[in-house]
Amino acid sequence: MQTYLRYAAGALGAVAILVLLLAPLASVLVDTWSLRDLESRSKLVYLSIKDQVTRHLASGNDSDVVSLFESLTADEKLLAVGYCDEAGQLLFATKLMPAKFACGSAPSGEGGTFSTIENEGSKILAASFPVAAPKGTGHLVVLHDLSFAERRAAKARLHWALAIAGAGLALVALAALSAFHLSRQWLGVIRQTIAEAAGAPAFIPNAPRAAPLLGSELRQLVRDLQRAPPLAEGIQVEWSPQTLRLLLGHELPNAEVLVVSNREPYIHNRTGDGIEMQIPASGLVAALEPVMRACGGTWVAHGSGSADRETVDAHDRIAVPPSAPAYTLRRVWLSEDQQAGYYYGFANEGLWPLCHISFVPPNFREADWRSYQEVNRLFAEAIAKEARSDDPIILVQDYHFAVLPRLLKERLPRATILTFWHIPWPNAETFSICPFKEEIIGGLLGSTILGFHTQFHCNNFLETVDRFIEARIDRERASVTFGGHETIVRPYPISIEWPPQALEKQASVDECRRSVRAELGIGEDVHIGVGVERFDYTKGVLNRIRAIDELLTRHPEWRGRFVFIQAAAPSRSKLDTYRHLQEEAKELAGAVNAKYGGAGPEPIHLLIRHHEPDEVFKLFRAADVCVVSSLHDGMNLVAKEFVAARDDERGVLVLSQFAGASRELAEALIVNPYDAHGLGEAIDEALNMPLNEQRERMRLMRAQVKERNVYRWAGQMLLDAARVRKRRRIVDLAEQRQLGG
Ligand code: F6P
Numbered sequence: 001m002q003t004y005l006r007y008a009a010g011a012l013g014a015v016a017i018l019v020l021l022l023a024p025l026a027s028v029l030v031d032t033w034s035l036r037d038l039e040s041r042s043k044l045v046y047l048s049i050k051d052q053v054t055r056h057l058a059s060g061n062d063s064d065v066v067s068l069f070e071s072l073t074a075d076e077k078l079l080a081v082g083y084c085d086e087a088g089q090l091l092f093a094t095k096l097m098p099a100k101f102a103c104g105s106a107p108s109g110e111g112g113t114f115s116t117i118e119n120e121g122s123k124i125l126a127a128s129f130p131v132a133a134p135k136g137t138g139h140l141v142v143l144h145d146l147s148f149a150e151r152r153a154a155k156a157r158l159h160w161a162l163a164i165a166g167a168g169l170a171l172v173a174l175a176a177l178s179a180f181h182l183s184r185q186w187l188g189v190i191r192q193t194i195a196e197a198a199g200a201p202a203f204i205p206n207a208p209r210a211a212p213l214l215g216s217e218l219r220q221l222v223r224d225l226q227r228a229p230p231l232a233e234g235i236q237v238e239w240s241p242q243t244l245r246l247l248l249g250h251e252l253p254n255a256e257v258l259v260v261s262n263r264e265p266y267i268h269n270r271t272g273d274g275i276e277m278q279i280p281a282s283g284l285v286a287a288l289e290p291v292m293r294a295c296g297g298t299w300v301a302h303g304s305g306s307a308d309r310e311t312v313d314a315h316d317r318i319a320v321p322p323s324a325p326a327y328t329l330r331r332v333w334l335s336e337d338q339q340a341g342y343y344y345g346f347a348n349e350g351l352w353p354l355c356h357i358s359f360v361p362p363n364f365r366e367a368d369w370r371s372y373q374e375v376n377r378l379f380a381e382a383i384a385k386e387a388r389s390d391d392p393i394i395l396v397q398d399y400h401f402a403v404l405p406r407l408l409k410e411r412l413p414r415a416t417i418l419t420f421w422h423i424p425w426p427n428a429e430t431f432s433i434c435p436f437k438e439e440i441i442g443g444l445l446g447s448t449i450l451g452f453h454t455q456f457h458c459n460n461f462l463e464t465v466d467r468f469i470e471a472r473i474d475r476e477r478a479s480v481t482f483g484g485h486e487t488i489v490r491p492y493p494i495s496i497e498w499p500p501q502a503l504e505k506q507a508s509v510d511e512c513r514r515s516v517r518a519e520l521g522i523g524e525d526v527h528i529g530v531g532v533e534r535f536d537y538t539k540g541v542l543n544r545i546r547a548i549d550e551l552l553t554r555h556p557e558w559r560g561r562f563v564f565i566q567a568a569a570p571s572r573s574k575l576d577t578y579r580h581l582q583e584e585a586k587e588l589a590g591a592v593n594a595k596y597g598g599a600g601p602e603p604i605h606l607l608i609r610h611h612e613p614d615e616v617f618k619l620f621r622a623a624d625v626c627v628v629s630s631l632h633d634g635m636n637l638v639a640k641e642f643v644a645a646r647d648d649e650r651g652v653l654v655l656s657q658f659a660g661a662s663r664e665l666a667e668a669l670i671v672n673p674y675d676a677h678g679l680g681e682a683i684d685e686a687l688n689m690p691l692n693e694q695r696e697r698m699r700l701m702r703a704q705v706k707e708r709n710v711y712r713w714a715g716q717m718l719l720d721a722a723r724v725r726k727r728r729r730i731v732d733l734a735e736q737r738q739l740g741g
Contacts, residue, residue, distance in 0.1 A: 020170055026160040027153075034149040034156075035125070038077075039114050042127030042142040045072060045081065045392040046112065047646045050131060051138060053083065055134040062092065069094045079095040079124060080143040084108075086136035093408065098124070122147045185386065239711035240498075241294035247715050248295055251587070251722035256389045257297030260379055260404065261397035262343065264301035264329060265289045266320050268311045277529035279613060281534050282568035283494070284397055284422050286613075290497035291714040293326045298386050300379060302343075303331030332382050334375060336677070340574075341371025345402065348572050351399045353422045354434055356538045356632040357597060357658075360577055364435050373403060376443075380407035390414050393721055398422045403439060406446030416721045417448040420492065423634045424660075425457040428467040437468050445471070445482040448724055451492040451717060453660040455634045458489050488724065492717050493664060496640045502613035509621045509648045516622035520605055522563055527687050529564040531625040532638050534571035534614050535608065537581050540629035540673040541568060542657065545588045545604060546674075547629070550680030552596045560600035562687065564627070565619060582608065620645035625652045625686040627672035634661040639668065640705045649698040652686035654679070656677035663706055667697035 049068060056064040069081040082093035093101075098119040105117050106126035113128050113450065123146035124249035128487035131140045176352050247254065265285045267278045272412060279285065292299055303309065303316070312318045312331055334342070343369030353361040360741035383394060391414040396404050398421065405417045421444075431437055440465060446452055452458050457480065465471055473483040479488045506512065513528070522528065529548075533539040544566070552559050568585070572578045579672035586606060593602040611619075620626060626642040643653060643665065655661060662670050669682045 002238065014168070014172070016165075018164060022164055023157070023161060026164075027157055030153045030156040030160065034153045038125050038144045038146070038149055039127065041077070042114070042144060043112060043129070044492065045078065045142050046127070046129040046140055050129070050140070054132050057083075057131075065092045065095070077144060077148050078142070079145045080141075081140055082143075083131065084128075084141060084143045084190060085133070085138045091138070101126075101141075101143070103139075103141065104141075106141045106227055108137075116146065123150075124380050125149075129421070148245075154653070161620065224394045230429055232438070237712075237715075239707075239715055240710060241290070241710050244291065244294045244711045244715055244718075247718060249721060252393065252725070256387065256392040257292075257295050257395070257398065258383055258386060258392050259288060259292060259297065259299040259395045260383055260401060261285075261299070261301050262347070262400035264303060264305075264308075264331065265292070265299060265316075266322070266329060267305035269305045270307040270310075273313065278305070278610060281571070281610060283635065286496055286637050286641070287494050287710045287713065288395075288397065288697065290501070290710055293321070294711065294715075296327045298328045298330055300330045300332060300382055300386060301717045302334055302339075309333070330382065330386055332379060334378075338371055338375050338378075338692070341368045342375035344508040344572065344574055346632035347400045347576075348575060351402070351440075352423065352432070352538075354430065356425055356429070357424075357426065358538045358631045360537055362433060364433075369436050376401055376404045379404055380411055383408060384411040387412060387415070388489045391416065393418065393718070395420065395717075398651055403443030403445075405450075409446040409491070416725055417447045418451065418721055419444060420451045420494070420717070421457070421461075421634075422453075422494070424462070424632055425460045425498075427460050428464040431460075431464045432468070437464070441465055441469050442482065445469075445480055447487050448719055449488045449490065449717060451490055452665060453491065453493050455633070457660075458491050461478045461489060481492075488720060490720065492713050493660065493708065493712050494635050495708055495710045496637055496644060498706045500613075500617070500641065500644045502617040503645060503647070505614055506617055506621060506645075509646075509650070512618045513622035516565070516619060520563075520565065522601065525561060526601060527558070527562045527624045529562065529621055529625045529627055529683060529687075530619045530642075531564065531627045531629070532566070532567045532611070532619060532641075533569070535568040535573075535578060535582055535585070536571055536634060537577060538631055540631045541566065541581070541585050542588055543631070543673045543676060544627055544629045545585065545592055546676040547627075547679035547683060548568075548603060549592050549595070550676045551683050552592070554677075554680060555684050558684070558687065559596050559603070563601055563603055563605060565605045565623075566606065567609075567611045567616065567619060569610045570608060580673045616641070617645045620651075621648075623651055625654060625683060627654045627679075627683065628656055628658040628661070629671065629679060630657060630671055631655070632654045633661070635660040637661075639665055643701045643705050646698055646702070649702070650691065651698065652689050653697075653701065654682045654686055664708065665701050667700045 013317050019425050037104070052068055053065060056062075056068065066465050067368065069092060072078055072081050073096065080094045080097035080101075082097050082101070083091050084106075085091050088103040090101065100119065106115055106128040106129050107113055108128045110130070115126050117124050117126050125144045127142045127144070129140045129142070168379050179636070248257075248401050261284055263280055263282045265279070265288070267280055269278055287300075303312070308331055316331045316333070318329050318331070319426055320327065320329045340452060345365060349363040350368060351362070353360040390412060392412065393416045394408055394412075396408070396417060396419040401419075405419050408415060408417055425431075434440060445465075450461070452461065460482065462473055462475070465480050466473055469482065471480050473480050477488070478490055479486050481487075507515070516522065516528070517524070531541070531544055533541070535541065544564075548564050566589070570582070573582070585606075589604040589606045593604055597601050620642045623642075626639075628636055628639045630636050633656070636656075639653060639659065639661040643650070653665065653668035655665060655670055656673045657670050658673065662668065669686055671679050671682045673679055
């Protein structure tokens with residue numbers, strides 16, 4: 001509208017300038033025309049009475065001459081008529097003949113002369129024509145009042161200006177109408193082309209078609225836009241909480257951010273000493289918590305702590321982090337049965353082993369599946385209640401919520417749903433084991449964007465879709481359209497915050513080493529290896545212990561000179577597989593300790609308890625080598641945390657080739673955890689690595705983790721979400737305009 005008003009003002013200005021420019025010309029034309037008009041009137045008067053005047057003069061009938069003259073002045077434009085004799089004497093004149101008129105001021109000429117004379121401030125046109133008389137040739141004078149002509153000329157000028165302005169305005173209006181009509185047609189063409197190129201169904205009935213060339217150019221432009229990497233991908237951006245906040249403010253202004261995960265970031269437990277707060281051992285929490293601290297919003301999660309209910313308000317909310325609140329944690333309560341079916345059963349006995357190739361057979365029970373769906377519905381309701389807007393950005397986390405995206409889409413159709421699958425996605429053949437595969441895939445395809453850690457997992461997912469449901473896969477756009485809804489499927493390698501908060505409170509590396517040695521009774525000359533994880537069979541803890549056995553067998557020089565600290569947080573202990581794993585690990589470690597411990601230090605310290613991030617970072621800083629031997633892992637953030645903890649650029653990372661992190665941390669010693677001998681050799685290589693090589697490798701890995709930190713992970717997803725939202729807004733706008741005619 002404003003644009004149209006601007007155009008209208010411009011057009012009016014142009015018309016005004018036109019009128020001003022043409023006004024002097026119009027004035028000259030009108031004045032000349034008025035004068036000529038009066039001259040011809042004068043001539044007409046002369047011609048009409050010339051003979052009668054001659055006759056009256058010849059007959060000496062003076063009074064007839066005067067009355068003849070008076071009869072003419074009935075015309076209001078004619079001021080006066082008079083007769084001058086040959087000597088220049090005014091012999092006869094009408095009443096209004098100016099007193100000061102002198103015949104000399106209107107000299108006679110052959111065919112008539114015209115002159116302008118002044119009379120009491122006004123102008124008079126005096127016309128003089130020869131008249132034959134008995135006493136020689138006199139002349140007839142005809143006086144017209146020029147002020148009348150001037151008034152008429154002014155009027156004519158006004159009409160002229162109005163006519164030009166009118167014509168100008170009419171032209172402007174005509175041009176505007178044509179432009180408006182044309183622009184509507186073009187907009188229609190552009191909307192149609194964008195919609196077609198974006199893969200949306202043709203939504204504009206009877207939309208004008210673009211000329212083939214134009215259409216293809218437009219389509220190319222839209223495709224370029226689609227393919228163009230987001231700004232932050234193309235240039236070197238230092239991702240930080242500030243960058244993320246800026247991005248949110250700039251690309252997603254006023255967007256409401258909601259996160260949903262099973263695991264909560266802060267757990268309150270009742271202990272003998274009162275209420276204790278715990279930060280769970282979870283890669284998901286380690287990654288998302290800093291993002292939420294930066295962005296604010298609401299995090300909806302299962303309230304699993306024994307004192308969780310005591311610490312929330314009447315709406316089950318608590319502001320966190322408790323020391324410096326930055327966002328809201330909304331706890332959802334689950335019954336024992338729901339936890340048994342949804343969490344332990346379907347998620348951790350079914351999907352977890354299904355997605356990890358770790359040779360624990362998945363167990364899918366119908367009752368667990370029902371419980372899983374029920375809890376997904378429960379969370380969908382909780383999120384719908386928490387949402388303050390109809391189009392929030394909802395970050396759905398992990399395999400606990402495979403059907404949640406679709407449930408959310410039904411409740412909040414305008415929401416942008418970003419789902420991130422934190423664990424691997426197996427190949428289609430493996431996934432076919434799941435009896436509920438179609439529902440799981442369909443549920444995930446309620447997402448706007450579905451993210452995995454690696455391109456390999458994305459490919460596996462697309463292959464699974466292709467195999468089991470009727471959907472359109474666009475490999476160029478990396479998207480799946482199912483039931484008319486498009487889901488973008490992209491890799492977003494997760495990471496950690498940089499610099500990690502837990503590093504802030506750390507003492508120097510030497511201090512950490514002294515402290516750890518003192519706590520565990522490790523001598524000065526003993527090298528230290530660490531492993532930190534949840535006690536989970538996918539982490540390869542047993543394989544690690546076997547490898548240490550191999551190391552000490554093949555390299556006896558390390559006996560008594562190497563200890564391995566394994567911090568393992570008890571996890572999912574209600575499940576037999578996890579309990580057995582703990583038992584087996586304890587036995588195996590005990591056997592290795594018995595074999596090599598003898599009188600010296602035991603080579604393996606198995607610390608089965610929860611470690612807070614500060615403790616974990618202290619262990620990392622004290623270590624000579626960190627071993628991550630996952631049998632299969634989506635990413636594994638322990639590897640990245642170890643690298644981040646080593647600001648002294650020392651220490652060696654031994655990393656499983658089956659962890660997603662091995663794609664990024666190529667300077668680690670990459671190992672096959674199933675090969676105990678090879679893993680043992682890699683630990684030996686790490687322990688013998690010269691300091692300068694350690695530094696070179698650590699520098700490169702630190703640069704990598706610093707640059708590709710968790711703010712980048714969240715930022716890339718949010719940038720993609722912003723692009724989808726912008727595109728949707730274009731389509732909405734086009735539809736609205738279309739509806740509005
Ligand atoms: O690896 C997947 C994952 O969800 C991680 O993100 C997290 O570290 C872990 O599993 C959570 O385990 P749980 O919440 O069952 O203790």
